[in-house]
Amino acid sequence: MSRVALVTGGSRGIGAAISTALKDAGYSVAATYAGNDEAAAKFTESTGIKTYKWDVADYDASKAGIANVEADLGPIEVVVANAGITRDAPFHKMTPEQWHQVINTNLTGVFNTIHPIWPGMRERKFGRVVVISSINGQKGQFAQVNYAATKAGDLGIIKSLAQEGARAGITANAICPGYIATDMVMAVPEKVRESIIAQIPAGRLGEPEDIARAVLFLASDDASFINGSTITANGAQYIT
Numbered sequence: 001m002s003r004v005a006l007v008t009g010g011s012r013g014i015g016a017a018i019s020t021a022l023k024d025a026g027y028s029v030a031a032t033y034a035g036n037d038e039a040a041a042k043f044t045e046s047t048g049i050k051t052y053k054w055d056v057a058d059y060d061a062s063k064a065g066i067a068n069v070e071a072d073l074g075p076i077e078v079v080v081a082n083a084g085i086t087r088d089a090p091f092h093k094m095t096p097e098q099w100h101q102v103i104n105t106n107l108t109g110v111f112n113t114i115h116p117i118w119p120g121m122r123e124r125k126f127g128r129v130v131v132i133s134s135i136n137g138q139k140g141q142f143a144q145v146n147y148a149a150t151k152a153g154d155l156g157i158i159k160s161l162a163q164e165g166a167r168a169g170i171t172a173n174a175i176c177p178g179y180i181a182t183d184m185v186m187a188v189p190e191k192v193r194e195s196i197i198a199q200i201p202a203g204r205l206g207e208p209e210d211i212a213r214a215v216l217f218l219a220s221d222d223a224s225f226i227n228g229s230t231i232t233a234n235g236a237q238y239i240t
């Protein structure tokens, strides 16, 4: 029987590459999305991966959605908390709304995604938790006090979960992508984006597949002793 994997924000960008790589490796994959029905329908049509719509910022919606996925596919053994948004603004212009939107989706959303799945992983004595953090959680970023706080918070989450899950056969790890060629990065003003690319020793943006391959490794049996780690994938832009 193939393992069941859930990828939040799994129908676009990095999440779509992760969902596809897991499916190609033989997993039964469920991909969630929040709002873009058209992109989700296209994704399902081209990949055969079923999509589920809920807002990760809403605990009850997450719990109900996860119950639906498990009824369809079976117990979730691999969870990739990938869904995230930006609401960039210099701090003196950042509104409480921009702060809360990003905290609710990117940080509380990680809690809401893992929490309903965790008891089953503990009972079955197997689980793989992968959280998609960011280079900007490691180094901070101009205009991203909100986003950087959530992405640094992800690292606290996985380091704590790793200690709690280790004896139950569960690993929890993070990946910190650098700047990857997705809609999120393409939304950065072109001049700013050019200046960012100039800071990447690899001389290019990363590809979503660069991140998907790291997820595949962390999800595999080969990675059972890698727990609480952060994999940095940023073309040497920031070395921790």
Ligand code: CAA
Pocket (backbone or CB within 6 Å): 086, 088, 089, 090, 093, 133, 134, 135, 136, 141, 142, 143, 144, 147, 177, 178, 179, 180, 184, 185, 188, 189, 192
């Ligand atoms: N470093 C230093 N200065 C910067 C800067 C940076 N990275 N980005 C902008 N600035 C400067 C501008 O040059 C400008 O300076 P001047 O006033 O001297 O001209 C000033 O900051 C911007 O001031 P504004 O009041 O005009 O700013 P704004 O309210 O219009 O906001 C912005 C503009 C939202 C900051 C926009 O520049 C922006 O989006 N910057 C990019 C932020 C970024 O890198 N986000 C990452 C998104 S990708 C992602 O998050 C994925 C991931 O995980 C890697």
